[in-house]
Amino acid sequence: MDELTRGLVQAIQLILSADPALLEIIFLSLRVTGLALLISTLVGVPAGAALGLSRLRARGLVTALLYTGMGLPPVVVGLFVYLMLSRSGPFGMLGWLFTPSAMVAAEIIISFPLVTGLTMTAVQGTDPALRVQVRSLGATRAQETWAVLSEARIGVVAAIVAAFGSIISEVGAVMLVGGNIDGKTRVLTTAIVLNTRTGDFVLAIALGIILLALAFIANAAMLRLQGQADR
C-alpha cells in the first residue's frame, strides 16, 4: 500500500515535471493513434454513411464482414501486418516493420471497421421519412447524406471515440509490429508493459494515469457533444 502511494506521488511529480522521455512516449502515442484515427474517420464515416443509406443486396454480406472486423483480436491483426511487412512479405520493400508506420497500419485495420460499422448503424437508426422530406425540400444527393449524418451525429461521434479508445489502449498489435523500441516505437501501452516487467512502477503508473486521462478526455468530449445535440 505504502509503495503504491509513493509510486503514485512520484508518478504525479514525473508528469508535472514534464519529463522529456515521458513526453516523447505520449507524443508518439498521440501521433500514431491520431493518424490512424484520422484515416479511419475520413474513409470510414463516408463508407458507413453510404452503406447505411444503400439498399444493396450485398449489404448483408458487407455488414457481416464489418461486424467480424469490429471483433478482430488485435494481436491477430498485428500478426497479419507483421507478415505483410516482414522482409519476405508482399509489402516488405516498404521497410515499415518496427516503425511507427507499421503501427499506424495495424491501428487503421483495427479502427476502420469500428468507425464504419458504428457509423452505418447510426445512419440506419435515423428516420427514413426524414430522407424523403429532405429530398422533397430540394436536397442534392450529397446534401441528403450530410443531413442524415448530422442527424446521426451522436452515433458518428461515438463511433470515432470508441475507435480512439480501442486503439490508444491497444498493446498486442503495436508491440508486434512496432517492437517497442526506445525512442522510436515505444508508446504508452508498450511502455507500461515494459516498465511493469522491469519493476519501474513509478513510470508505469505515470503512463497509466496519462492513458486513463486521455480516455477520460475523449469520453467527456463526447458527452459534451451529446449534451449539445440534445439541447
Place this chain on the structure above:
Amino acid sequence: MNPSIYRIANLKKEYARRIVLDVEQLEIQGREILALVGPSGAGKSTLLRLLNFLEAPTQGNVIYQSLTMNGKIPLQIRREVTTVFQRPALLHASVRSNVAYGLDLRGARAEDRVNEMLERVGLAPLAHAPAHKLSGGEMQRVALARALVIEPQVLLLDEPTANLDPYNVGLIEEIVRQQNRERGTTIVLVTHNIFQARRLAHRVGLMLGGRLIEINDTATFFDSPSDPRTAAFVRGDMVY
C-alpha cells in the same frame, strides 16, 4: 382558366407488380387548390410522390410546366415543388434552423424571410426551441413554414392536419389559403376530411383503387357529382 402546371396521361405506378396508381388523365392548373380525397390505399400519397418527383412512374410521364419529366430531374425543377407530409419529419435542430433549411440547401439563407415566415405561422417566440420538443400542431406549422419559405411553385400537402386540434387546423388552413391567394402557389391537398376539401379547394378529385374517378369544381363535386361513387363518398357511404 390558368394554363396547366401538370399534365398527366396514362400514368401508372406499380409496387411489387401490383398497380397502385393508374391515372388516365389529370391536369392541374397553375394557381389552383386541388383537393384529392378517397379511401385509404387509393393511391393519393403515391400520386403526390410522383408529382414531387420523389419516385419515377412505372409507366407514363409527368409533364410539368410543359416539360416531360423522365430520367434525372433537373435540380432547379425539383426545387420548385415540395411536400408537407402527414407526420412532420423535422431535423434535430432549432425551429429556426428547420424553417431556414430549404434556403440553406439553396445557398440562399435570408434571415428576414425566415423571420417573416416564423411570424406567419405564429412560431416567432419559439424560434430557438428545439423542434423535436414541440407539440404536434407546432411541429406541423414548422413543417409548413419550412416548405413555404422556399416559395415553391407547387405545394403538395399530404393530410397536413390529420390528428390536429381545431385551432391548429384553422391556422394551417388560413396560411394555405393565404399562400394561394397572395402568392399564387399551386396547391394539391390530400385530405380525409371532406369538409376541409370543401372549405379550401377550388376543385376536388376522388381517387379510388388507384384511379381518378371524378374531378370537378368544388360546388359541382359536392352538390351534383356526375359519378355515383362520388355521390356515395360525399354522403359518407364508404365505397371500396
